[in-house]
Amino acid sequence: MSDAYRTDLAYIHDAGYGKFAARAAPVLLRHLQRAGIRSGRVIDLGCGSGILAQRVQAAGFEVLGFDISPAMIALCRKRVPGARFTAASFVDLVLPPCVAVAAIGEVLNYCFDPRNSDAAIRRIFRRVFDALCPGGLFLFDIAEPSRGLKGLQQHCRQAIDWAVLVEKHECRERRLLTRRITTFRRVGNQYRRDEETHVQRLLRRRDVIRWLQAIGFSVQMLRGYGPLRFPVSWTGIAARKPK
Numbered sequence: 105m106s107d108a109y110r111t112d113l114a115y116i117h118d119a120g121y122g123k124f125a126a127r128a129a130p131v132l133l134r135h136l137q138r139a140g141i142r143s144g145r146v147i148d149l150g151c152g153s154g155i156l157a158q159r160v161q162a163a164g165f166e167v168l169g170f171d172i173s174p175a176m177i178a179l180c181r182k183r184v185p186g187a188r189f190t191a192a193s194f195v196d197l198v199l200p201p202c203v204a205v206a207a208i209g210e211v212l213n214y215c216f217d218p219r220n221s222d223a224a225i226r227r228i229f230r231r232v233f234d235a236l237c238p239g240g241l242f243l244f245d246i247a248e249p250s251r252g253l254k255g256l257q258q259h260c261r262q263a264i265d266w267a268v269l270v271e272k273h274e275c276r277e278r279r280l281l282t283r284r285i286t287t288f289r290r291v292g293n294q295y296r297r298d299e300e301t302h303v304q305r306l307l308r309r310r311d312v313i314r315w316l317q318a319i320g321f322s323v324q325m326l327r328g329y330g331p332l333r334f335p336v337s338w339t340g341i342a343a344r345k346p347k
């Protein structure tokens with residue numbers, strides 16, 4: 105199992121980086137409502153700390169969540185005790201029947217599992233299609249080439265009990281984005297430091313659309329989740345299985 109999003113970064117991500125999951129939940133629910141789907145199982149791939157799962161369960165749906173980070177899964181179980189969560193890589197998953205699948209926050213780009221590849225993405229698309237009921241929804245977003253813009257970039261955020269420094273660099277030739285993340289979390293009267301390196305495979309929108317349509321999905325591009333717009337080279341997709 106990957107050691108990405110260990111305890112401190114999982115805590116910081118939950119505290120300061122949950123807005124996309126929070127905004128995606130009502131988008132998912134509106135799409136289901138328009139399709140006349142008001143109950144059933146929703147699968148949350150890369151469920152993080154359970155922010156989307158909590159809102160979806162509150163709307164009356166059963167939630168099954170997967171994340172490669174055991175620390176994230178522990179946060180999920182505290183936040184949404186009535187749902188089921190498992191620490192697993194999406195590369196391995198065999199999905200049960202469901203009405204929707206969500207993968208929010210560039211989940212499919214991450215290389216925590218070294219087996220992630222274009223072929224692995226196409227396989228998970230097929231598994232999602234086969235698991236969905238007619239009219240079911242696959243809601244996700246991807247990081248595209250130029251997500252890292254130009255050169256080495258840095259940004260820092262802090263709160264009352266944590267701080268995080270992120271350096272990111274994109275390799276255009278290999279379509280890889282590398283983030284080097286340094287965290288500081290207050291423990292008693294001191295701050296604990298930790299470091300993680302996250303690598304993403306940057307996916308081309310045209311490839312993703314072609315793969316989805318070849319399987320049978322109808323595809324709608326999204327500019328954001330509700331009023332929250334995506335940054336540059338970040339694309340959202342609502343793919344529906346025909347009735």
